[in-house]
Amino acid sequence: MPILDAKTGKVKKDYTVEELIEKAKEMRALDMIAVTASKSGHTGGTLSIVDVATALYLKHLRHDPATPDWDERDRVFWSTGHKAPVLYVALGMAGYFPAEETVKLRKLWSGFEGHPNRLKLPGIEASSGSLGQGLGLAVGSALRAKLDGKGYRVYCIMGDGEQQEGSVWEAIMSASHYNLDNLVGIVDKNGLQIDGKTRDVLNIEPLADKYTAFGWQVIRVDGHDMKAILKALGDAEKVKGKPTVILADTVKGKGVSYAENVVGYHGIAPKDGRCGNESLDRAITDIYGAGGGAFPKEKVNRILSIADNYQKEVTQKVDAMVPKFSRNYWWNAEGDMKVKMDPTRMGFGRALEKLGEDERVVTLGADITGSIRMADFYAKFPERKRRFFSCGIAEQNMTTVAAGLAKEGKIPFIGSYGVFITGRNWDQIRTTVCYNNYNVKIADAHGGVSVGPDGATHQALEELALMYYLPNMRIEVPCDSVETEKSTFAIAKLDGPALVRFGREGTSVVTRESSPFTFGVANVIRYRGRRQDFIDAFETVLGDAYRNEKEDLCIVAIGAMVPEAMRAACILKEEYGLETRVINPHTVKPLDTRTILQAAEDIGRIVTVEEHQTGGFGNVVAGVIGRGKKPGSAFIMDMIGVDDRFGDSGEPWELTKVFGLSAESIAERCRKLMSSGGK
């Protein structure tokens, strides 16, 4: 069934198979242009599903782009949210919005987020990004159709690596239990996932046998043969009494020579940008031949300029949101106060490499091993590979397997994006790790909005609340890559569950190997005046050694907010002559209550800063002060963080600014607190 008019039921637009094949080329080109423009995004997995997407959105689905909410429309759930670029292109080509707009991929406020957001664009059935959740949604939608006697059909696009998530098998089991013959699962079987070949990361085969045993009809198809895809979709409609899965054999990166079957082209844009061996131009040539066919250079240039112009507008708007001062205090903006940038995750990797000398240390991977630097454990030591256990995209099982290893005397490290490694497996952490008091170490990676263009689903902002209230858990939130290394060593030494939270993007290095660091003791940091190097402009001492300087206010900051708090202290001093005591309690649990209470007594004005839902940390500080301070002494406080909203898709520093987490915003909030009085 082609694109319809919701009101009349008449065909609005139809295509022949040949035209669809041509449209798929166009989609590939637009997809590559968008990914190139955004300098990030998922090249491989979008190219493998393009032909299926073309068949669905331009031919098979009953839908009307002019009436996205038409209740009779067929539904498609993209469980693999990271394939968003091709979803956007498909919606654009179908007529939901101008297809060329998709070049604003991953740019702030464009709606074309790193992972789909149903509240931002028409035609998106559900926001997704965390794997393994789409099929359950589709089951719910299909159940409603049965309940209300609706004739729409429901499709769910999944990845093959995604089949490792147990929640997928729950949904598979429930779909056949309810005989949902209005439901079709489509697995993009490109055979690769982030950590390598699916059969090596965690073998899912024989997948057809598995679906059959779970009561589904299985249809196999060449996922790049348009005619075959359409036939498979048609055949699925004839299956009665049970759900159907279409196992589409595909090639990751299909159609772009340098990306085909290359593991590394999972989540990145063409390495050489616009020109070169691995470039957009080469991709267009691969798709259309020399000359670029439907996408000559001028057209590509024009589309790319849409993104450039949009980004310029965004940059202006973002800058307008940041408070201005007499000079530019931004990182490395002037000749002095220089800092080095280094992602905190690098410190984790360095520590893990050294910790690997201990034979008891083992590591587990959930298909994001390189990016979170877990792979540094074995990168230079191939013999350690036997102490690395690839678990696939199965965070729950990774957690219990780690617990089993810990139980037998090993010191296992597990890790992933913060959302998935504290929230997907929360009950496993609670019951199997913490209640048993097993010696499992958690790398809570890619925390905070600074994750950037991946968007809200991948920006962990709740881990502290999830982990803080678990008995036996200990938590480190180091401030830079140097401290992350120390924190990792510190939690490795502990017996029992412990977590270290760190980020993805480069942030300022504000400590040295020689800087004070004691697990459970906060650092007090004082601004002493501008220097050539930012790091030298501050004095740092352990909280229990600090003597009151009767500062005007105190900022208690954690993680990547510590460098921002330090810079805020500099701004407050230079601009307003205010002295700030910055406290960095890298150990969030057990928290150094003494140093915090001392600041409450000494100063009485406290501002907490966290790259986290506001209060997850700040409320703990408030509780410490409320319960511990001397009767009769007053205090006021403010809390800076992400205020009860999800993150967004954009550049890391853009988001830091937009969410009010940069030093400029912190300084302004501090000044407001000062002017409100207190103490």
Added chain:
Amino acid sequence: MPILDAKTGKVKKDYTVEELIEKAKEMRALDMIAVTASKSGHTGGTLSIVDVATALYLKHLRHDPATPDWDERDRVFWSTGHKAPVLYVALGMAGYFPAEETVKLRKLWSGFEGHPNRLKLPGIEASSGSLGQGLGLAVGSALRAKLDGKGYRVYCIMGDGEQQEGSVWEAIMSASHYNLDNLVGIVDKNGLQIDGKTRDVLNIEPLADKYTAFGWQVIRVDGHDMKAILKALGDAEKVKGKPTVILADTVKGKGVSYAENVVGYHGIAPKDGRCGNESLDRAITDIYGAGGGAFPKEKVNRILSIADNYQKEVTQKVDAMVPKFSRNYWWNAEGDMKVKMDPTRMGFGRALEKLGEDERVVTLGADITGSIRMADFYAKFPERKRRFFSCGIAEQNMTTVAAGLAKEGKIPFIGSYGVFITGRNWDQIRTTVCYNNYNVKIADAHGGVSVGPDGATHQALEELALMYYLPNMRIEVPCDSVETEKSTFAIAKLDGPALVRFGREGTSVVTRESSPFTFGVANVIRYRGRRQDFIDAFETVLGDAYRNEKEDLCIVAIGAMVPEAMRAACILKEEYGLETRVINPHTVKPLDTRTILQAAEDIGRIVTVEEHQTGGFGNVVAGVIGRGKKPGSAFIMDMIGVDDRFGDSGEPWELTKVFGLSAESIAERCRKLMSSGGK
């Protein structure tokens, strides 16, 4: 292999098949005695696994009860922690401790908790209770054996309903990926689960085909044929290169006539207690014939008396922990101040029954439908059954299915034990429900330590921290069953995600249909002097209508702690002449900050009380006050809750007392805060 001596490797004790069959009878008897003595526990599922447990612990396993930590021992993980009674009996019969001690089942501090706690008893490999986690642990243990060249074998006992959990399939996939031929899964296929027949609740068949497709060797066996069980265990040792699952066909309640194949005998003790049709005596007769065989009446009496005497000691110790006053203020202890007891869950059921009139309201079940009163939705209205979707023990999928139904215009209610309905599915709630802002309603049932004898794994103490920091979420924590009904109506009316937390056991009814209730507005409650009925001794007004009475202190309590706080207010007045403003902010999010701030300004002495990890709620209150109060005004506070520890197995009121959550303890803490000064 029989029971060994860890030092010499010699056989310590061996049994013939005939002796094992006799031992299994003994185990059944001890199991039934323990369950009867505790008046709760899992009759059906323990009787179905007794023969397998006998074969393992008395014959097949290589282990030495005198050296529980012997590294060469075979490991058994009880993933179905609720079968704990038979684990205890098996360990006792093997010699880990006197078998008759198991009669202290589920009693406070006995170690024989409702679900196994490895830190309390020897021979328990891991604490368990939340389903679907044992096999991953077993995989970890088996991987370590491979890594270190250890010869021990690893067993994991699972339920058939448990096969509905996706985490089990993650573990199954990983075990075959790693060719773990030292791992044996045992599925107790008794065909029943709490909500009914497994094939009706959520069909898991054909289970053998599923395991085969996932790369496992499958062995089927009659789970009550001792010889066959031993052969199956032996055959499993011969399988090379892949894990083995033994699918044991069993009869739930096997050996006890009235419990055999009866769904209702999942989690309860013999209905008639010691004597009668469904009694312990009848069970012993069923096992041994008239006269009781190895368990004559005198012996049963003697064993039961061990439990009675132990309970008396516990009761004395618990009572000694509760502060004493000039009179007994305990619920219904004297002639006046009478209250009715009613579990808060009843209010949820009543509301749901009425809400069912709206055709858009649908309910979903996770195999605990009756107990949490979700079944009240259709109990009197069979035609509503089509709007009930049984999801099995698969909380993740239940959540996304509900989201799919919500997306299509339904108003779905999901629910389970608080741990499983906020923590097992946290990422699904975050990404699919909250980020999409879907209209899913969550029944957070059986919250707090008052769940009682089930123990720590089933006592949710972290939900507020998990849910509070999720954007779009709203939270109700009502104080009694009447208010639970109102709260349920309130969240049903909202558009978007919302949760109501309630408890399992009967707690005091302290509000009426006519009591003030407005979503988002706290109630202020004042003690006005003793009355015939407790409820009449208090005046309640909405927070925004309350006028300052210059009280001495303020208690901000939530949920079942509100009645305790009210009773504490009574004690404080009667014993010390102190006036207390009790605030009941049943809406925890969005919190009525105005009423709390007013109390901080008016009174300056705040005590928070939560049946939750301390601070999950209290720190939010501290944050509200810290951020919102007027500069210059001092305040002091205390927080009462569960102080960074897990719950325990015991009677609900025992636990309330032991955890310092009863009015007596609250009153004492308040008095201490008063004497510390403040304001």
